[in-house]
Amino acid sequence: MNLPNKLTVLRVIMIPFFVVFMLTDLAGQYSNYIALVIFCVASLTDMLDGKIARKYNLVTNFGKFMDPLADKLLVGAAMICLIPMDKLPAWIVIVIISREFIISGFRLVASDSGIVIAASYWGKFKTVSQMFMIIFLILDLPGHTAVMIETVLIYLALILTVVSLIDYIAKNKEVLTKGGM
Structure with missing residues (x-):
């Protein structure tokens, strides 16, 4: 598995951790800030994996499928978490x-x-x-x-x-x- 695909998989793995910190007080008053850091890092991997894949000709069918799916999962999870917070x-x-x-x-x-x-x-x-x-x-x-x-x-x-x-x-x-x- 090449680096862009690993970054995509990492983004997917980060989503449950993001959701846990968004919806719980696991880290007390810092939970939202931890969720924010996770979201920002995951968002940056989105930008980074595409740039690396195109620059080094590492575009794969897995990446073509999983990269947009990972983006949709991350953004969708975040928006759903924001609903009960009004x-x-x-x-x-x-x-x-x-x-x-x-x-x-x-x-x-x-x-x-x-x-x-x-x-x-x-x-x-x-x-x-x-x-x-x-x-x-x-x-x-x-x-x-x-x-x-x-x-x-x-x-x-x-x-x-x-x-x-x-x-x-x-x-x-x-x-x-x-x-x-």
Whole structure:
């Protein structure tokens, strides 16, 4: 197993630890900060594994499958943890996770037709906005300004999620006809 794939597996392994620290007081008042560090490290492995894989030509089928899945698991777990903390409305989490299922299904249909759907800039912006949103929400800074920034980040992530979905479908609409949908 090459280094990018090991980083992807490490990201998946980090998710349960992140969830434990997010949802418990295992480390007392430091639990959220430990969860934040785990989330940040896991997010950095996402960026790092892709760069290493492309730079050293270490792209594998395992990586193509597991890397986006690991990202979805990490971000989805984080957003679900934020719901009972009243930091993120459930309906927004449902919209964001639904987009991930739609795009994953879309990619499966495309691959059956021999079409590869590459990540778009909108998709990358969406992921970065979601990660910043999650980091800021975990930080839970006090004050009206912080609440306003949280709200802006939540709706920015939501808008970019919907825009990236529309962009993927619009740019790859031939999948809908060739894929038998």
